[in-house]
Amino acid sequence: MNSIFEPVIGLEVHVQLNTATKIFCGCSTAFGATPNSQTCPVCLGLPGALPVLNRQVVENAITAGLATNCQIAPRSIFARKNYFYPDLPKGYQISQYELPICEHGWLDIETDNGGKRIGITRIHMEEDAGKLLHAEESEGGSSLVDLNRACTPLLEIVSEPDMRSSDEAVAYLKKLHQIVVYLGITDGNMEEGSFRCDANVSVRPHGQEKFGTRAELKNINSFRFVKEAIEYEIDRQIELIEDGGKVVQETRLFNADTGITRSMRGKEEAHDYRYFPDPDLLPLNVDSDWIERVRGELPELPAAKRQRYQEQLGLSDYDAEVLAAERPMAEYFERCTALHDNPKACANWTMGEVQRGLNEQSISIGECPVTPELLTGLIARIDDNTISNKIAKQVFDQIWQTGKSADVIIEEQGLKQVTDTGAIEALVDEVIAANPAQVEQFRAGQEKVLGFFVGQVMKASKGKANPQMVNELLRNKLKG
């Protein structure tokens, strides 16, 4: 933290929506197809082709807006952003400018310094550009253009310049990422570019109200790089000013290999987009019925789940946060609690054995061989004292491997816990008789020897004796 300068950070996030088709034509958005095989006159920018808006894109924009506390504009329009680049066949990008679909939202973030509300200026819909591939050097230096991605729907989510540290920027970004993935409107894959971030960074002397000149950082495709790029840029600007220089407004590219940002001069000169309303697309009116229907269909978001897990299910803040973090995990857990009324045990098993198994095999919760039905079948047998926790872990592994229910495995292998007092008493007597020295120690006041006896009896019972009963019986008998 510099004592003289304060950083000011705003983020622009591009979220690629997971609709089946493009925003203005019926071409597929599937990833990884042969270049240019998913194109048509509209997304190729052929003269005379007319765009028609994909209703699902609007639906998703409203969803994102409501989940980030935005006001949904009853009327919004599309605009052309004019510039030339080979990946943009029409010579303009269809976006929204003056009247975006969502405005005035916010998200609450948490960092080590406490909570903070970050404003969201606007969310608008736009089309993506194509992809440039660079031919081999030996090919005489040409570039190749794949327009499969052209016209893929994006939401651009613009924050207020409310962040004052790289930590706040990362916290905001993670929160936003979590929400859009929860909403199911994007796959959120940062490496494939489904969630891309540009950061506007400036610095100003503490106490000064006016913002400093900002640099726009591009090409940041992971949370870690966001932190690195912003920190590098803050230091660069402070050093520049301290050396008597001036920050110039420019676009800078972050290089993940070197960890530095460098100027992209040249692309900058014609920063004159001449936005105007796109006459090819009609104004978009969203009435309150539409907004209220979408609001009614919003899933419960992580923050609300986390609170509910604590207040209604009695989980700790940590457990609630972990279980609510990702929607498939939260849904797995909630299915368990619906099947068996023991939220704490469901939480422990989900976060413990289930998560461990998923990690070991690098699979997602959706692929977990131990379904909520199978898991709660197991927990029920612990809760009714049929098996101990220790045996339950063995049974869990076998459920994982065989897909058989806990009841079947317990039955087949005779793992039922011994709760018959007589049977346990016999084992306790045997162990006491076989270990007179330890009996003496216990009677001389060495309480911890009890653990040794419990271990011996459990071993003799092959783990099947009820541990509480063993404990009680041992205490009674050892007292003599």
Add this chain to the structure above:
Amino acid sequence: MKLTREQAAQVAKLARLDLPEAELSKLATQMDAILAYVDKLNELDTDGIEPMSHAVPMDNAFREDQIKPSIGLERALKNAPAAKDDCFQVPKVIE
């Protein structure tokens, strides 16, 4: 003149037009005349009238999110001056 020669040159640059000096002057004069003509609209009192973005009183034309066949690689590349490896080939772009 409302439109300066420099503004005309900037518009030409943004449109990637390389105009000889004589033509630029001629076009600047013509554009100026067009702007002066359109400027006549400013004489109307439009207070309290909502700006229109479109000429037709319609809104909300949607399509459903259903895949339609694309036109195919061959037809997509048919008009390209140069193509290579299923792609449009363009002069090298330096990032």
